[in-house]
Amino acid sequence: MKILAIESSCDDTSASVIDDDRVLSNVVASQIEHKDLGGVVPELASRKHLLHIIATVDHALKGANTQKTELDAIAVTRGPGLLGSLIVGVNFAKSLALALQKPLIEVHHMEAHILAHFAESPSPSFPFLCLTVSGGHTQIVRVNSPSEMQILGSTIDDAAGEAFDKTGKLLGLPYPAGPEIDRRASKGNPIFSYAKPRIEGLNFSFSGLKTSILYDLRKRVKENPRFVEEHIDDICASVQKSIVDILIEKLIKASEQENIKEVAIAGGVSANSGLRNALLNHREEHSWNVYIPKTEYCTDNAAMIAVAARFKYKNVDFADQSMTPDPRLAM
Ligand code: KG4
Numbered sequence: 152m153k154i155l156a157i158e159s160s161c162d163d164t165s166a167s168v169i170d171d172d173r174v175l176s177n178v179v180a181s182q183i184e185h186k187d188l189g190g191v192v193p194e195l196a197s198r199k200h201l202l203h204i205i206a207t208v209d210h211a212l213k214g215a216n217t218q219k220t221e222l223d224a225i226a227v228t229r230g231p232g233l234l235g236s237l238i239v240g241v242n243f244a245k246s247l248a249l250a251l252q253k254p255l256i257e258v259h260h261m262e263a264h265i266l267a268h269f270a271e272s273p274s275p276s277f278p279f280l281c282l283t284v285s286g287g288h289t290q291i292v293r294v295n296s297p298s299e300m301q302i303l304g305s306t307i308d309d310a311a312g313e314a315f316d317k318t319g320k321l322l323g324l325p326y327p328a329g330p331e332i333d334r335r336a337s338k339g340n341p342i343f344s345y346a347k348p349r350i351e352g353l354n355f356s357f358s359g360l361k362t363s364i365l366y367d368l369r370k371r372v373k374e375n376p377r378f379v380e381e382h383i384d385d386i387c388a389s390v391q392k393s394i395v396d397i398l399i400e401k402l403i404k405a406s407e408q409e410n411i412k413e414v415a416i417a418g419g420v421s422a423n424s425g426l427r428n429a430l431l432n433h434r435e436e437h438s439w440n441v442y443i444p445k446t447e448y449c450t451d452n453a454a455m456i457a458v459a460a461r462f463k464y465k466n467v468d469f470a471d472q473s474m475t476p477d478p479r480l481a482m
């Protein structure tokens with residue numbers, strides 16, 4: 152069973168072909184245009200998707216050695232994401248499904264991040280907990296089955312990825328700052344500490360951390376105008392440790408509350424080496440089986456959309472041509 156999936160929810164145009172549970176291709180066209188603009192510019196992103204989508208899909212089909220006529224279904228991200236970006240992928244997928252007379256499958260972007268774990272083996276057993284951390288979301292999800300997910304906690308302000316990106320902006324790093332902070336953190340030591348949020352239950356908050364970092368930097372730069380450039384690696388290590396500590400603390404709490412030892416991470420921030428190491432370091436103490444996706448399945452990619460669509464295909468859960476993108480699609 153071959154599925155072509157398309158992902159265009161933010162600034163990456165991606166297409167993938169899977170054959171049953173084998174990923175045959177996973178092509179990602181990234182937009183570097185946003186790098187110096189401090190964040191994704193929605194209008195620019197949708198225009199770039201339009202430019203990239205045909206070549207990306209072609210590339211994915213060629214890489215999978217697959218003809219369009221061999222496809223059994225076309226899958227696409229319906230939301231959440233940027234409306235203009237989603238429209239490009241959804242309309243392309245609808246047109247292709249119509250032309251080929253194949254079923255269309257709509258996929259929820261965050262559910263796909265979680266189900267990316269089934270692109271590889273071993274995959275988690277149900278029920279499992281997934282810490283889903285991206286540029287727009289931070290959630291702890293109890294995954295009872297591929298179609299039944301319960302959000303146990305989520306951020307009340309910034310997402311974890313935003314905490315990385317906004318702090319990076321303060322430090323003068325290009326967007327998205329997460330990977331750069333990660334790289335620099337590996338060369339530094341977490342010698343600075345920042346205010347910890349006090350949020351009840353399993354919800355998160357990152358805006359206080361950002362303010363605490365800002366005030367700390369201001370104070371130190373007043374004393375030494377070269378503070379940031381002289382200590383950038385240590386600052387990055389400290390920022391990363393603060394964010395990871397907040398995430399891990401809630402994950403431990405969720406595991407104890409739900410009595411679940413199957414623990415996974417997903418989304419762009421799950422590429423972070425500090426978070427990956429922290430999860431491995433806690434494995435023994437909490438008797439966790441941990442699941443960490445390959446880096447190419449952490450950040451936005453269409454293979455995860457294809458894997459999520461495979462579950463829907465098996466349930467004959469198809470969309471029709473009246474389907475429209477939903478920037479705030481609920482889980
Ligand atoms: O899932 P994703 O690719 O796109 C969204 O759906 O948002 O996540 C993007 C986010 C960005 O905030 C980026 O800075 C962050 O993931 N990110 C990282 C790393 N790689 C990507 N954050 C920390 N460390 C990384 N290595």
Ligand code: ZN
Binds near residue numbers: 260285286418419
């Ligand atoms: Zn994402």
